[in-house]
Amino acid sequence: xxxxxxxxxxxxxxxxxxxxxxxxxxxxxxxxxxxxxxxxxxxxxxxxxxxxxxxxxxxxxxxxxxxxxxxxxxxxxxxxxxxxxxxxxxxxxxxxxxxxxxxxxxxxxxxxxxxxxxxxxxxxxxxxxxxxxxxxxxxxxxxxxxxxxxxxxxxxxxxxxxxxxxxxxxxxxxxxxxxxxxxxxxxxxxxxxxxxxxxxxxxxxxxxxxxxxxxxxxxxxxxxxxxxxxxxxxxxxxxxxxxxxxxxxxxxxxxxxxxxxxxxxxxxxxxxxxxxxxxxxxxxxxxxxxxxxxxxxxxxxxxxxx
Amino acid sequence: xxxxxxxxxxxxxxxxxxxxxxxxxxxxxxxxxxxxxxxxxxxxxxxxxxxxxxxxxxxxxxxxxxxxxxxxxxxxxxxxxxxxxxxxxxxxxxxxxxxxxxxxxxxxxxxxxxxxxxxxxxxxxxxxxxxxxxxxxxxxxxxxxxxxxxxxxxxxxxxxxxxxxxxxxxxxxxxxxxxxxxxxxxxxxxxxxxxxxxxxxxxxxxxxxxxxxxxxxxxxxxxxxxxxxxxxxxxxxxxxxxxx
Numbered sequence: 001x002x003x004x005x006x007x008x009x010x011x012x013x014x015x016x017x018x019x020x021x022x023x024x025x026x027x028x029x030x031x032x033x034x035x036x037x038x039x040x041x042x043x044x045x046x047x048x049x050x051x052x053x054x055x056x057x058x059x060x061x062x063x064x065x066x067x068x069x070x071x072x073x074x075x076x077x078x079x080x081x082x083x084x085x086x087x088x089x090x091x092x093x094x095x096x097x098x099x100x101x102x103x104x105x106x107x108x109x110x111x112x113x114x115x116x117x118x119x120x121x122x123x124x125x126x127x128x129x130x131x132x133x134x135x136x137x138x139x140x141x142x143x144x145x146x147x148x149x150x151x152x153x154x155x156x157x158x159x160x161x162x163x164x165x166x167x168x169x170x171x172x173x174x175x176x177x178x179x180x181x182x183x184x185x186x187x188x189x190x191x192x193x194x195x196x197x198x199x200x201x202x203x204x205x206x207x208x209x210x211x212x213x214x215x216x217x218x219x220x221x222x223x224x225x226x227x228x229x230x231x232x233x234x235x236x237x238x239x240x241x242x243x244x245x246x247x248x249x250x251x252x253x254x255x256x257x258x259x260x261x262x263x264x265x266x267x268x269x270x271x272x273x274x275x276x277x278x279x280x281x282x283x284x285x286x287x288x289x290x291x292x293x294x295x296x297x298x299x300x301x302x303x304x305x306x
Numbered sequence: 307x308x309x310x311x312x313x314x315x316x317x318x319x320x321x322x323x324x325x326x327x328x329x330x331x332x333x334x335x336x337x338x339x340x341x342x343x344x345x346x347x348x349x350x351x352x353x354x355x356x357x358x359x360x361x362x363x364x365x366x367x368x369x370x371x372x373x374x375x376x377x378x379x380x381x382x383x384x385x386x387x388x389x390x391x392x393x394x395x396x397x398x399x400x401x402x403x404x405x406x407x408x409x410x411x412x413x414x415x416x417x418x419x420x421x422x423x424x425x426x427x428x429x430x431x432x433x434x435x436x437x438x439x440x441x442x443x444x445x446x447x448x449x450x451x452x453x454x455x456x457x458x459x460x461x462x463x464x465x466x467x468x469x470x471x472x473x474x475x476x477x478x479x480x481x482x483x484x485x486x487x488x489x490x491x492x493x494x495x496x497x498x499x500x501x502x503x504x505x506x507x508x509x510x511x512x513x514x515x516x517x518x519x520x521x522x523x524x525x526x527x528x529x530x531x532x533x534x535x536x537x538x539x540x541x542x543x544x545x546x547x548x549x550x
Binding site: 145 | 377
């Protein structure tokens with residue numbers, strides 16, 4: 001029988017033929033993820049942005065900052081709001097007007113992971129205790145949905161937050177916050193230094209990047225009766241149904257574990273294997289992110305946008 | 307406010323008849339039947355086309371032509387101020403309608419009866435001229451999807467400030483209070499599909515601004531055609547139908 005016809009009529013046996021030889025139709029071994037790329041500063045209207053591609057799955061994350069008055073219980077903390085959306089361009093399965101279930105699930109997961117991983121110390125977002133703090137809006141848009149949506153969304157969020165630069169501002173006694181241009185804020189090259197300069201009764205905090213905690217990286221694996229596939233594409237996700245998503249941080253600590261039911265139950269052996277795959281992937285992705293950040297910082301022309 | 311300096315340069319250093327830098331890429335969304343990324347200066351727009359496929363809402367099916375649907379949305383971080391717009395945002399609905407009708411005029415819908423073509427446009431970064439960029443992106447996405455069309459639809463905006471017609475306004479010039487004219491044309495047929503203008507303008511000045519916008523559109527058409535040709539060549543090489 002012709003290959004195409006066999007694939008259409010018996011998709012699962014078609015796949016199993018590949019899996020039994022420890023390879024997938026796109027040529028990858030079972031434990032390997034698709035080529036990943038991170039590009040920072042894609043959107044200049046956002047304060048921090050990143051585009052991430054894992055295979056064909058593309059996510060665009062942007063962070064915008066606004067000044068807010070911190071709550072009374074936490075006067076020295078800012079806040080982060082995460083929103084994930086799947087606009088209809090990303091997939092033929094997303095209908096305009098009907099919100100996709102997957103979008104809400106991933107939005108919730110993303111929000112939880114970013115909070116529980118303590119990637120951003122909310123006190124970093126404080127401008128003047130009790131008077132002013134930054135509210136960071138993180139919006140993630142899926143531009144192309146081809147499997148492993150949480151993995152890509154999380155990487156895009158981390159990259160956008162790593163790219164984010166808090167603008168130089170000066171705070172008056174009453175708590176009013178004024179933007180300061182790079183020429184008057186003193187030394188722009190004081191990246192990471194948090195010295196405040198007192199000028200005319202206003203304290204000035206310089207333009208700086210956030211000091212981030214250990215970054216979380218996720219890996220989704222599909223569980224089949226006999227095999228474990230890392231980083232599935234959309235076809236594999238719909239076909240194999242049962243998945244496990246593991247989030248680990250740079251220190252090798254488990255941040256989250258997610259197995260939402262599914263036809264195939266997982267044994268401890270499978271869980272252990274998933275964790276080791278996730279650990280390896282976290283190291284890979286950390287390297288890719290580090291290189292992207294270095295490339296970005298080395299090109300100073302991109303940094304002068306104030 | 308002075309939009310044109312005494313030397314004749316605009317706020318971003320362009321001359322009055324100069325367009326912003328264009329950049330277009332086809333096939334950016336792998337899942338879509340056709341897709342394109344179109345940039346006009348700092349305005350970045352992504353368009354994806356799905357179809358022709360079966361009509362989702364059966365009652366809307368047309369027996370003699372294809373149904374064209376369009377949805378326009380802006381990313382929350384696309385403008386200077388973050389704005390989380392809902393789907394029923396008035397401006398988005400108006401733009402969706404305008405883009406749909408402009409493109410529907412170009413598509414040979416009678417060749418695909420009882421089917422549906424979906425066009426989705428997402429603005430990633432907005433700096434004036436979003437309407438024009440959206441139409442250009444959607445046009446290229448339709449071409450990438452192989453949907454039969456009478457001609458490409460090319461769009462450009464022009465305005466009139468400080469007594470000078472200006473081509474391709476950016477956001478600051480757009481908010482300057484002068485007239486803003488957007489035109490969508492069929493470049494080969496030399497016909498107008500879309501013409502939209504806000505604010506007052508005398509009829510002779512109107513003609514000047516319209517001619518300027520049409521010339522701008524024709525220049526964009528050249529660029530779009532070139533990009534599409536390059537893309538087709540690349541695909542032909544990959545397939546082996548064309549030898550290097």
